[in-house]
Amino acid sequence: MKQVWRTTWIVLYLFQIPTSTLYKKLQHVLSVNIIPPVIETQRRPGPKEIPYGIPAEEWQTVLKRVESHESYRKVAADYGVSRETIRRLIRTSKKAR
Numbered sequence: 640m641k642q643v644w645r646t647t648w649i650v651l652y653l654f655q656i657p658t659s660t661l662y663k664k665l666q667h668v669l670s671v672n673i674i675p676p677v678i679e680t681q682r683r684p685g686p687k688e689i690p691y692g693i694p695a696e697e698w699q700t701v702l703k704r705v706e707s708h709e710s711y712r713k714v715a716a717d718y719g720v721s722r723e724t725i726r727r728l729i730r731t732s733k734k735a736r
């Protein structure tokens with residue numbers, strides 16, 4: 640490892656001397672190639688259109704089904720959502736009353 644670092648150091652040193660050919664070439668390349676700044680986006684972007692589970696028009700239907708003692712799991716399965724989604728809908732509707 641020390642041997643590799645020694646040879647690398649020599650090359651890097653040549654880039655630092657302002658009168659060296661490598662330094663001049665590097666400065667020329669850097670002046671010619673304008674690199675646009677990198678704009679970092681999300682690392683793991685989510686889906687473009689998030690499919691929300693239950694449409695707002697169906698909320699009253701869900702509330703009626705739950706009031707008629709249909710299980711949360713059954714209602715959730717029919718709408719393709721989790722039981723927790725149904726529970727949150729019911730809790731929100733109770734708070735609004």
